[in-house]
Amino acid sequence: MNNVYQVYQVSDSTGETLDRIFLAIKAQFSNFDCKTIHYSFTRTENQIDKIISKSKNENNVIILYTIVDKKLAKYMYEISKKNNIPSFEVLGGLISDFSKLLNQEASRKPSGQHILDEEYYKRIEAVQFTIAHDDGKIISDINKSDIVLVGVSRTSKTPTSIYLANRGYKVTNIPLIPGKELSNQIIEETKNTCVVGLTCDPTRLLDVRRNRIQSMNEDRASDYTDEKNILNELENSKKLFKKYNWPIIDVTRKSVEETAASLIKILDIMNS
Numbered sequence: 001m002n003n004v005y006q007v008y009q010v011s012d013s014t015g016e017t018l019d020r021i022f023l024a025i026k027a028q029f030s031n032f033d034c035k036t037i038h039y040s041f042t043r044t045e046n047q048i049d050k051i052i053s054k055s056k057n058e059n060n061v062i063i064l065y066t067i068v069d070k071k072l073a074k075y076m077y078e079i080s081k082k083n084n085i086p087s088f089e090v091l092g093g094l095i096s097d098f099s100k101l102l103n104q105e106a107s108r109k110p111s112g113q114h115i116l117d118e119e120y121y122k123r124i125e126a127v128q129f130t131i132a133h134d135d136g137k138i139i140s141d142i143n144k145s146d147i148v149l150v151g152v153s154r155t156s157k158t159p160t161s162i163y164l165a166n167r168g169y170k171v172t173n174i175p176l177i178p179g180k181e182l183s184n185q186i187i188e189e190t191k192n193t194c195v196v197g198l199t200c201d202p203t204r205l206l207d208v209r210r211n212r213i214q215s216m217n218e219d220r221a222s223d224y225t226d227e228k229n230i231l232n233e234l235e236n237s238k239k240l241f242k243k244y245n246w247p248i249i250d251v252t253r254k255s256v257e258e259t260a261a262s263l264i265k266i267l268d269i270m271n272s
Helices: 016-026 045-055 070-082 092-102 118-132 157-166 184-189 202-216 227-243 256-271
Strands: 005-011 034-039 061-066 087-089 147-152 171-176 194-199 248-250
Touching (some): 005 016, 005 045, 118 157, 147 157, 157 256, 194 227, 194 256, 202 227
Parallel strands (some): 005 034, 061 087, 147 171, 147 194, 194 248
């Protein structure tokens, strides 16, 4: 247990930014055994004192913090140094560098990225649109989509759509159903829209579908997990994508975040 690090993530806001940064750091070390402890909305010296007091009773503590208030950030630095606890300020240096570059003072306001501005409401609208247009439920206004995803069942259409929606993109995802032609309305209404086909390795898709059925106790026809049928589904989907010259993304070894990044790049190229 002595090799397990206790990573304290201390933030003056929700801690979302810090969590993402730490995940990126952690991914670079294969033998980094750790437990993360989150301290959100830390905005007083008293709160910091309690965190330091707790950390002194544990082994292998590392403190990562995002505190935009200069005085409070300095207090965290000094008290952790005094107690010989490794601590790292994640955003402070960048904020100071940008302040110099832009020749203006930073607001140093906690939760500054979470204000209810136009960008925020744009994301909410995108999420509502995407949920309503999940799995082809609505296609009457498909031309309002920023991105349309097309693919056979279990090719990560829904999770990718929701992730993109949280980035502010309106997404419609259309399932390809064996034996059923894609609606002419979809083809016509998306001629000027970014349509991307999602595909997957057949063995991987077979595993995903089997796991889905088991976890959800679904009663599906055996065709759904028949290897030959899956191969046919994927081949037919690729033919469809090529017919309409839609870009194709293989999601087999991609996380939702990686797939979304590829989609955004495709959209940027189309709009440039």
